[in-house]
Amino acid sequence: MPEFLHNHPLLYYALILSSSTLITLTAMPSILHVARNRHLYDDLGHFRKQHDHGIPRLGGVAIFVSFIITLLLFCITGQQLSLNAVLAACTILFVMGLKDDLSGVNPSTKFLLQFIGSAILVVPGNIRLSSLYGILGIYQLSYLPSVCFSILTIIFIINAFNLIDGIDGLAATTGIIVNSAFATLFIYIHQFELAGICLSMVGALFGFLRYNITPAKIFMGDTGSMMLGLVSVVMAIKFIEVNNIVGGSLPHIYAVPALSIAILIGPIFDALRVFTLRIAKGLSPFKADRNHVHHRMLRLGFNHMQTTLILASVNIVSIALALLFSYYGNIVIIIVIALSSMLFNWIITFLIRCKEREQFSLRHLFR
Secondary structure, eight states, rough: OOHHHHHHHHHHHHHHHHHHHHHHHHHHHHHHHHHTTOBBBOTTOOOOOOOOOOBBBBBBHHHHHHHHHHHHOOOOTTTTSSHHHHHHHHHHHHHHHHHHHHHHOOHHHHHHHHHHHHHHHHHSSSSOOOTTTTGGGGBOOOHHHHHHHHHHHHHHHHHHHHHHTTTHHHHHHHHHHHHHHHHHHHHHOHHHHHHHHHHHHHHHHHHHHHSSSSSSOOHHHHHHHHHHHHHHHHHHHHHHHHHHHTTTSOOOOHHHHHHHHHHHHHHHHHHHHHHHHHHTTTTTTTTTSSSSSSHHHHTTTTTTHHHHHHHHHHHHHHHHHHHTGGGGGGGHHHHHHHHHHHHHHHHHHHHHHHHHHHHOOOOTTTT
């Protein structure tokens, strides 16, 4: 397999993508059949639901099966990634997510299992951030701060992906953009095995998207969204760390932490925004509401497909901005991406005010 990988890289990646996609497409009809026969539908009575008919939430089962089988068949990790740790963490989140999708899980139990899965990745798996590249004046992190910061980062991104899974196609499309971007960057810096892992997830999501585009026949549920968040954040951490240790003979990418934030900006910005607003109102940051960016765009009259395409475009623009400003360093890129995200949110707020007050006026920019 190593010789095949280096001699035929395009065929190797095509095999990963096609196999992962095909496995998802093959599994999905059976999952839909079981869900319908057993009446395993989404909770129609919940105030956050956008659909008026029952839709199964078990799409994450197909994503999990496809990703794991493809990973075991094609991906070579060697010393670059602890495959055992990744498989263990994915399995923990899969079991918990499946239980949550079928009958619910207590928030404290969910957080505990997310912590255990993250700790497995960070401690025995050694998948952790060891450097902040000078952000906030911090370069190398000692072991304990590195472990704590990495676990918190993984838990945050897992939940951030879980939060954006609110409309048809959004989480899957975001996952495809995120993992395709990391795969491209890994190929550029000659980390071919890590690129293969990203493409395993991309293929699984492509197969799932066939059934999740409006009108959705199935949702990925917590099973899929949490595993998607886990794989995405693991790839982000590996991208940051690999660029910190690669030799001088390999291509170099500037400002990798900021570029990673730009790639993940959709889930990151939405989560930070809703958490901040909830805390400011004296509410629990984990209290569900309809104040996510995608909910706000639906209030403007966009449908699910339009909202997904707009947010996907914003994500791609953020990545392009990060690459364009890469020579200016991490702080400049983070500021540019943060300001761009806040400007986009401000425009949405302005348009909502104009629509609700039935008047287009510049004063609605500020109140």
